[in-house]
Amino acid sequence: MLDAMRTPLFKYFLITAIFYASSISAGLYKGLDEEGNVIYSDKPFENSEQFTPPAITVVDPLKVPPKEEVVKEEKAAETKYTKFSISAPVNDQTIWNEPDLMVSLKLTPALSTEEGHTTWLLMDGKPIVKNSQSLLLQIGRSDRGQHTLQAQIRNKKGKIIKRTKPVTIHIKNTVVRRQAR
DSSP: OHHHHHHHHHHHHHHHHHHHHHHHHOOEEEEEOTTSOEEEESSOOTTOEEEOOOOOOOOOOOOOOOOOOOOOOOOOOOOOOOEEEEEESOTTEEEESOSSEEEEEEEESOOOTTTTOEEEEEETTEEEEEEEOOSEEEEESOOSEEEEEEEEEEOTTOOEEEEOOOEEEEEEOOOOOOOOO
16 A cells, blocks of 8 residues: 555656756857847757846835825705796786785705705895795785796805796886866
């Protein structure tokens, strides 16, 4: 049994020794060709000399500190409003003798006051309510005649984010004439 174990082990060491011996005898040779160019080879050739290359210079790599990645705070996307309309008064409505005219707005999703969003109300293109956080806006008494209402949502810089369709209203006020004396 010992002889069987020694035989494969002996073959292994013999093969290893042959490879090691061949690597030791392997060398580098330097010489010139017919045109005078320097030639290097691992096998000797005519007019060649055994050549030992200079030792390889080993330089430690530079230690570069790892780049610090700047973690940017993710900016939350500004609220996207899907529905915004004037629910009262309705388009083409006639309003009689109303001392405190109220405008009611519908908004989906809710007004984002955390982002600094505000509602504005324009009558005939001029702002009459600015920077409100309410969806119920009081105008008060208005002049007689036809007027156009439009509401807007603006961010804290004043940029318009969303606006309603314009609504036309007709204001009628009863006038009692006094008789001349």
